[in-house]
Amino acid sequence: MCSRVQRYKLTLAYRGTRYHGWQEQVYCPTWKGPIPGDGSGLPTIQSTVTAALKDVLKHDLELCGSSRTDAGVHAKGQVAHFDTPMVQIPPEGLRRAVNARLPDDIVIRSIEPVDPTFDAVSLTDRKRYQYLIWNDADKPVFCSDLAFHRWQKLDFSAMQQAASFLIGEHDFAAFSKPGHGRTSTVRTIHELSIHVRPPKVVIGVTGNGFLWNMVRIIVGTLIDVGVGQIDPQTIPDILSSRDRRRAGKTAPAHGLYLHWIRYRNSADYSPGGVAQFLHEDPS
């Protein structure tokens, strides 16, 4: 009887370790890229959250996530949207009910009713990722699945220099996994910073969008610079070569965090800067 549909925006955090990434096999129609293969037998974040929402709302729904984080990648501020005819639900009650049905490693930070024109996928303005390196002789026993262990001494000054060449608008073809299906490989990086707080090194990167594996290849390249395998002065050449083989290794998924997503016409983004990231978590 009620033809009105309410759209909700979800902000969620998850530890990606036990999941085959965000993506479900079901295709999100607003997403233009390829569908990554599955076959791991692991659940996805999307299917797990969708099941919890369905259990509360008692109807089918499609959950469209902004970033299709890869297997093992974590999120502190993933954003998704879904529609429901159940217009009378108090958002905080819905949030608690869904959280009670989610496993320990996924949490809904906020649920808010939004205009039906809001689209978590296509209306993104900026995204921020963080990458956590555990730079110590000993491996990180309490966070082996949450940080990339590098025991080598890193030359942070050379890494900063390399990073400075990547800031701005560039063709990042050399820093993306081929076959990403995007029409353009030009992206703008607004911020690329390296925060050192031994034994942690946090690399933060904000941009208007990222190609497939782009953050992990940037981080892997900065690490290669840090251990002396790549000369920071060659970064402009690597960029202009558009050749993936010229850039550094792809850093593993388990050090990567989707930090926040900001939308057009909105100052809104998931809270928490690097300082919070460093202090607040066993995360």
Added chain:
Amino acid sequence: MCSRVQRYKLTLAYRGTRYHGWQEQVYCPTWKGPIPGDGSGLPTIQSTVTAALKDVLKHDLELCGSSRTDAGVHAKGQVAHFDTPMVQIPPEGLRRAVNARLPDDIVIRSIEPVDPTFDAVSLTDRKRYQYLIWNDADKPVFCSDLAFHRWQKLDFSAMQQAASFLIGEHDFAAFSKPGHGRTSTVRTIHELSIHVRPPKVVIGVTGNGFLWNMVRIIVGTLIDVGVGQIDPQTIPDILSSRDRRRAGKTAPAHGLYLHWIRYRNSADYSPGGVAQFLHEDPS
């Protein structure tokens, strides 16, 4: 041919989540308490470290751990000793070889040759434990197995008051699990502190020794005080009752960390204060 035996002292850290505690079914002869039952099918820390040591040293050995941490309990500075006729091993080389054979959640922090009279079990002077509470409305997605989630508002002032009654020499029978097999239930607590750094609450306790579940019962009692279920003024009565039923709940194992152990005639203990604990880790 070589009848000389070298004793080594090990300091190790581990995430206890995947283990059935420290203890192996094999009995450590210097330990006087009961042997906890097993039957979980999970490996123990002791058996895992023993296997790695044997693989390097190529002989049987007995690893005597100072604290038999329960299933799920973590350690930042557990201490153990073992004897080997292989007297020519450089300790740092041995440490690296053993670490390379250990899983991601156990690490040997140090291996040092010690006098054969050193005994990790019987010569302890002081031990320190930490208990991590995640005091937030949302559960801790990145450390669900490393902190105890309490969403309730805690009255820290009442908790501090209750803690002050527990410092000093007392009969802690009311704060121990019955059947612990100790002849005396009198222990001295040198320090019992509550550090609040939202959303983390760290309870640190240093003592000359602890009864079975004593730290977890103290923490559970302080939490019961914090939520108003126990009046802090009743702590002296609870102590003198020697009745376990009068004290609070037993806090779960997964928030507990064995922090360090200090030995007689030694200023040596595993490094790292609360500040390090709070800042350095996803741990």
